[in-house]
Structures are given as structure tokens and as C-alpha cells.
Amino acid sequence: xxxxxxxxxxxxLLISCKKETQTKDFLPxxxxxxxxxxxxxxxxxxxxxxxxxxxxxxxxxVTFDNDGTLWVEQPLPTQxxxxxxxxxxxxxxxxxxxxxxxxxxxLEGDTATIASFHTKEALQIVLNANAIDDVEKFxxxxxxxxxxxxxxxxxxxxxxxxxxxxxELLNYLQVNDFKIYIVSGGSLEFxxxxxxxxxxxxxxxxxxxxxxxxxxxxxGKPVVQRLSELxxxxxxxxxxxxxxxxxxxxxxxxxxxxxxxxxxxxxAFSGKGSRFIMYLNHTxxxxxxxxxxDTKYGVLKKGIIEAEKNNWTVIDMKNDWKIVYPxxxxxxx
Amino acid sequence: xxxxxxxxxxxxLLISCKKETQTKDFLPxxxxxxxxxxxxxxxxxxxxxxxxxxxxxxxxxVTFDNDGTLWVEQPLPTQxxxxxxxxxxxxxxxxxxxxxxxxxxxLEGDTATIASFHTKEALQIVLNANAIDDVEKFxxxxxxxxxxxxxxxxxxxxxxxxxxxxxELLNYLQVNDFKIYIVSGGSLEFxxxxxxxxxxxxxxxxxxxxxxxxxxxxxGKPVVQRLSELxxxxxxxxxxxxxxxxxxxxxxxxxxxxxxxxxxxxxAFSGKGSRFIMYLNHTxxxxxxxxxxDTKYGVLKKGIIEAEKNNWTVIDMKNDWKIVYPxxxxxxx
Numbered sequence: 001x002x003x004x005x006x007x008x009x010x011x012x013l014l015i016s017c018k019k020e021t022q023t024k025d026f027l028p029x030x031x032x033x034x035x036x037x038x039x040x041x042x043x044x045x046x047x048x049x050x051x052x053x054x055x056x057x058x059x060x061x062v063t064f065d066n067d068g069t070l071w072v073e074q075p076l077p078t079q080x081x082x083x084x085x086x087x088x089x090x091x092x093x094x095x096x097x098x099x100x101x102x103x104x105x106x107l108e109g110d111t112a113t114i115a116s117f118h119t120k121e122a123l124q125i126v127l128n129a130n131a132i133d134d135v136e137k138f139x140x141x142x143x144x145x146x147x148x149x150x151x152x153x154x155x156x157x158x159x160x161x162x163x164x165x166x167x168e169l170l171n172y173l174q175v176n177d178f179k180i181y182i183v184s185g186g187s188l189e190f191x192x193x194x195x196x197x198x199x200x201x202x203x204x205x206x207x208x209x210x211x212x213x214x215x216x217x218x219x220g221k222p223v224v225q226r227l228s229e230l231x232x233x234x235x236x237x238x239x240x241x242x243x244x245x246x247x248x249x250x251x252x253x254x255x256x257x258x259x260x261x262x263x264x265x266x267x268a269f270s271g272k273g274s275r276f277i278m279y280l281n282h283t284x285x286x287x288x289x290x291x292x293x294d295t296k297y298g299v300l301k302k303g304i305i306e307a308e309k310n311n312w313t314v315i316d317m318k319n320d321w322k323i324v325y326p327x328x329x330x331x332x333x
Numbered sequence: 334x335x336x337x338x339x340x341x342x343x344x345x346l347l348i349s350c351k352k353e354t355q356t357k358d359f360l361p362x363x364x365x366x367x368x369x370x371x372x373x374x375x376x377x378x379x380x381x382x383x384x385x386x387x388x389x390x391x392x393x394x395v396t397f398d399n400d401g402t403l404w405v406e407q408p409l410p411t412q413x414x415x416x417x418x419x420x421x422x423x424x425x426x427x428x429x430x431x432x433x434x435x436x437x438x439x440l441e442g443d444t445a446t447i448a449s450f451h452t453k454e455a456l457q458i459v460l461n462a463n464a465i466d467d468v469e470k471f472x473x474x475x476x477x478x479x480x481x482x483x484x485x486x487x488x489x490x491x492x493x494x495x496x497x498x499x500x501e502l503l504n505y506l507q508v509n510d511f512k513i514y515i516v517s518g519g520s521l522e523f524x525x526x527x528x529x530x531x532x533x534x535x536x537x538x539x540x541x542x543x544x545x546x547x548x549x550x551x552x553g554k555p556v557v558q559r560l561s562e563l564x565x566x567x568x569x570x571x572x573x574x575x576x577x578x579x580x581x582x583x584x585x586x587x588x589x590x591x592x593x594x595x596x597x598x599x600x601a602f603s604g605k606g607s608r609f610i611m612y613l614n615h616t617x618x619x620x621x622x623x624x625x626x627d628t629k630y631g632v633l634k635k636g637i638i639e640a641e642k643n644n645w646t647v648i649d650m651k652n653d654w655k656i657v658y659p660x661x662x663x664x665x666x
Contacts, residue, residue: 061537135577188581203581204580204581213574213577213578214574215574215596215600224573237547237548240555241546241547244546245521246579247536248536248539263548270554270555
């Protein structure tokens with residue numbers, strides 16, 4: 001009898017909790033409209049066991065791009081600003097960099113040359129900035145930098161420039177038992193230092209571009225060293241390769257903002273059952289940056305055509321987001 | 334008032350549930366002794382928030398080897414038997430294999446030559462057996478094989494030859510919020526086909542030796558193809574490299590059975606805080622196989638010396654396990 005009473009009370013409690021989850025607005029920074037409602041409808045349908053679109057918890061895999069999808073990537077992705085400062089720091093022990101491009105331009109603050117850098121130079125800078133004799137030391141290096149570094153036009157810490165509506169979406173999905181992976185063209189080691197805490201995503205759910213590593217024994221202790229050598233470029237089809245290898249399941253939802261995300265979107269979209277593919281379109285000149293096809297980082301050209309063709313969701317930042325950054329939250333909210 | 338009553342009832346319920354978890358024997362197939370008690374003591378201490386050894390849930394990462402740790406690996410690891418049969422199947426379209434070693438020996442059933450194979454030949458066989466034009470087709474191939482294939486001396490399906498005490502340990506750890514990864518020298522794609530279901534470990538927590546993959550578009554659909562080319566050998570220091578790259582945290586517990594697991598054990602052991610490192614020693618000639626240093630697969634020589642030196646736990650299969658396989662369970666249990 002005692003147990004029955006327990007159970008009845010527990011059932012009531014669970015029902016009232018579930019009701020709250022169903023009626024609560026998890027996306028308060030999103031304006032009402034087709035984008036917001038399509039997100040909510042997708043989540044509700046695939047998490048409802050009575051719906052034909054239902055997806056089991058273990059298959060609720062979602063992949064998010066990072067730069068330009070979860071935080072600002074203009075005028076350059078944050079990791080590039082970090083790499084520039086890191087190269088300056090490391091140059092103390094690398095005298096030859098003074099005469100060698102692309103390092104020379106960074107050390108001299110030669111912005112015209114820096115602006116002319118292409119993928120090859122950018123990669124060379126990142127490879128050298130992120131190589132380290134003990135990978136365990138790297139998080140501290142990145143976090144020390146993040147504490148003082150500021151975005152060049154916003155004059156705010158980079159970690160302030162995450163998109164509040166996306167933080168709400170990450171939380172909304174997690175509350176509904178989706179497992180979120182960040183699958184970024186940015187380097188894994190840079191994201192790991194801060195993304196877990198900022199986004200609430202464990203390190204083992206962060207996937208990115210990787211450098212070669214090796215194990216060595218230093219003073220009897222096993223140490224992993226990261227070399228200045230590219231191992232895997234996690235962009236375009238590289239994202240598909242990583243997802244297949246590391247996750248082993250097709251995502252049921254993908255969120256990105258550039259052509260670099262298109263292949264993983266098409267890959268996810270080719271799966272059976274309900275799929276939700278969404279692009280963020282940077283339409284907001286005032287609150288963020290206005291860019292799509294004519295930009296160095298975050299080009300969106302082919303992707304937007306595919307989105308229209310396949311009826312994917314496209315976020316219009318200007319119209320779909322009430323606020324862009326957490327610091328714009330008002331107390332009345 | 335109503336809410337208070339709820340809460341009081343709920344608290345009672347939770348306390349009684351917790352009590353059951355604390356007193357229940359999760360390891361009924363393990364004989365009482367130092368090994369069993371050291372496992373239980375470790376789990377209890379690191380999951381108790383009042384204990385100085387407490388480990389937060391997100392850091393409770395455990396890695397298990399597979400072959401010889403979770404299931405039988407003698408006289409050959411199961412994936413080798415699969416590979417032999419797969420090579421026979423694929424040879425229908427590969428006439429040149431009839432004249433080419435190591436394939437020739439397999440096609441002719443030349444057991445003497447097969448027995449003389451070393452790592453190089455074994456690898457070549459696996460690479461060719463596991464390459465496929467669409468990775469999504471592979472699970473079916475493996476599972477079809479597992480349905481009919483039998484272990485050469487036990488005359489039972491390979492999936493019957495998992496270790497019941499280890500299944501109990503996996504469950505015990507999961508109940509206590511440990512996140513278990515399988516980190517195996519065996520190939521990722523072979524394990525993925527069955528390990529999730531057999532061990533209750535999701536595909537994204539299985540790490541293994543990988544072959545190169547590429548994305549291609551077939552009839553407008555993105556397809557991942559697996560090439561007969563080694564990408565990463567997940568053995569010895571390769572296990573450390575994978576753990577650092579894919580998980581990004583040092584395991585707090587490692588279970589293995591061979592020298593191939595030693596590096597990941599040393600890596601985990603080098604971390605701060607409580608660590609539990611455990612070797613399975615194959616001492617049971619009657620119920621399983623007796624082997625350690627003089628064997629082709631699963632050599633345990635350096636590891637056992639390190640275990641003694643560092644006071645790691647060593648399971649003596651013969652004495653520590655009441656039963657070895659699930660089919661030995663009796664109804665009275």
C-alpha cells in the first residue's frame with residue numbers, strides 16, 4: 001500500500017514535470033515565425049513515441065558547426081587571432097621566423113600581407129601555433145589568452161560573442177535527449193579548451209581539424225605531443241569522414257552556416273526517417289556581420305541553393321533572432 | 334503543503350533506491366576476494382561525494398580492451414575467422430588471389446601456412462576483408478556471418494563467448510555513471526556491427542583500428558567507402574593517441590589483458606586522483622585458454638611486471654570467476 005501511494009505521487013510529479021517541458025518556451029530569444037516553429041515541431045514530433053517520426057534516444061545525434069554557427073567568425077575566426085598572438089609568443093625561441101613568411105608579417109604587424117593570406121598560410125600559422133610538447137599544457141595557454149583578448153570591433157572577450165539563440169537551442173535539444181556534437185573546421189585542441197564550459201558539450205563530443213600527435217615518455221611519464229603537421233582537415237567531406245568514424249551514426253539534425261557544412265548536411269539528409277537541416281544566414285549588418293558568398297571565412301553560396309532545393313530551414317539572423325549575444329539579455333526577460 | 338508531501342515521499346523513495354544500489358551484488362559471477370572487493374571499493378569511493386577520492390560524473394571515463402578482455406581471443410581473434418570467410422567470399426571477384434599469398438593459403442585451406450602468418454599478413458587479410466564500397470552495408474555482412482559461424486573448439490557462436498563477469502562489470506560501472514569506451518586493437522568496423530548490442534555500449538563509444546575512408550557521391554547520394562589501407566593502428570601507443578584525440582580525457586579506469594594495453598594503462602595511471610588499472614590473466618585451461626607470454630595474440634609479458642610494480646589489480650580467471658560465459662549461468666542464481 002505504501003508503495004502504491006509512492007507510485008501515484010511519483011506519477012503525478014512526473015506528469016507535471018513533463019507538462020512544464022512541453023509548454024515552456026525554451027527559445028525565448030527567437031522571434032515567433034516559421035523557423036522557430038519548424039524547430040519546435042521537429043523536436044516535438046521526433047521525441048513523441050506515438051508519432052510516426054519518433055526517433056529513439058540513442059539515434060538523436062545532432063551536429064553543429066562552430067565558427068559562424070555558434071559564435072562570431074568575422075573579421076576572422078577567433079582561432080586565427082589566437083594563433084597570431086601565439087606565434088608572437090613562440091617567436092622568442094624561433095629567430096628564423098623574423099625573416100620567414102607567413103610568420104614575418106605577423107611579427108611585424110604587416111596587416112596588408114596578413115590580409116592577403118590564403119588557406120595555405122592560415123594553415124601554416126595554426127599548425128605552428130597549436131603544436132606543443134605536452135598537449136596537457138595547451139588548455140591553459142588558450143584560456144589565459146581568452147581572459148585578456150578582445151574582439152577587434154566589438155571590444156569584448158570572444159567568449160561573449162556566442163549566439164544566445166543558439167545556446168538556447170543547444171539546451172532545448174539536450175533537455176530532449178539529443179546528443180550534440182560540434183563538428184568544426186576549426187582545430188580540435190582550440191575548441192576543447194573552452195567549448196565544453198561555454199556550450200555545455202563534453203570534450204568527447206567535440207570534433208575538429210586535427211594535427212598529428214605522438215606518444216613519448218618524459219621522465220618516466222607518458223606524454224602526448226602535438227606536431228605541426230596536419231592529420232585531418234575537418235571541413236567539407238572531412239566532416240562526413242569524421243562523423244562516420246567517430247560517431248558511426250548519421251545525424252538526424254545538422255546546423256551550420258557555410259558551404260563547408262554542406263557535405264555533412266547532405267550526408268545527414270540522405271538518412272532514413274525525419275531529418276532537420278538548418279543554415280544560419282548572416283543577414284544582420286547592425287548586430288553582427290552581413291556576409292554570404294563574398295567572404296574569406298564562412299562562404300555560403302552552394303549551400304543556400306541546396307537549402308532551397310531540399311526545403312531545409314534557413315535562419316535569417318536579422319529577423320529570426322530577438323537578440324544575438326547573451327549580454328543583450330534584459331532583466332525583464 | 335502538497336509539494337512538501339511530494340518531496341518527502343520522493344526523498345524516501347530515492348533513499349530506498351540508493352540503498353538497494355549500495356547493497357546489491359552487481360558482480361554475482363565474481364568470487365569474493367581481493368579483486369572483487371578492490372573493484373567495489375574503487376567504485377564506492379570515487380562515486381561518493383563525501384569521499385576525498387570522489388570523481389565527477391563527466392570525468393568517469395573507463396576504457397576496456399575487447400579481444401581477450403571482454404570475449405575469447407584464442408586460438409585467433411574472432412575478426413580473423415570472419416576475415417578468412419570474407420576473403421573466400423570476395424575471391425569470387427578476385428581471381429588473382431588464387432595465386433597470391435596470403436590469400437592463396439586461405440582459399441586452399443592451407444592451415445600450416447595460415448598458422449605461420451605474422452602481423453603483416455594478418456593485417457593484409459583484414460584490410461581486404463573489411464574494405465567495402467559503402468560502409469553502411471558492412472554491419473549486415475558481419476551479422477550474417479555471426480549468425481552461423483562457430484568457434485572452432487567450443488562449437489558455439491562467437492557472441493556466446495563473452496565473459497559473463499565482464500558483462501556484470503560493464504553494467505555495474507554504467508549504473509554508477511561511468512562512461513565506458515571500448516578501445517581495441519581490433520578493427521572499428523567489425524566491433525561496431527555487434528558490440529553495441531552485446532555489451533550495451535553505443536557505437537560512438539567504440540574505438541578501434543581504422544582503415545582509410547573517403548566520401549563519394551553515387552547516384553546523387555553521399556556514400557562513405559572504406560579502402561584497403563591502414564589509417565590508424567589502435568594498439569600500444571596507438572590506444573593512447575586515440576584516447577587523447579577522441580575522448581580528450583585520461584581514463585580513471587582501464588581494463589585489459591595484454592601488453593598492447595600497457596601504454597593506455599600507464600597513460601591513465603599518470604593522471605591525478607584515484608585510478609583503477611586491471612589486467613585479466615588467462616589462467617583457466619579448463620574453462621577458457623591458458624596463455625600469457627608465449628602466444629601469438631594477447632601477449633602479456635611486460636604488462637604483468639608493470640602491474641606488480643604499480644600495484645595494479647590482476648584478475649586470476651581461474652580463481653576469481655565463478656563462471657566464465659553467460660551460458661554457464663544456472664537457474665538458481
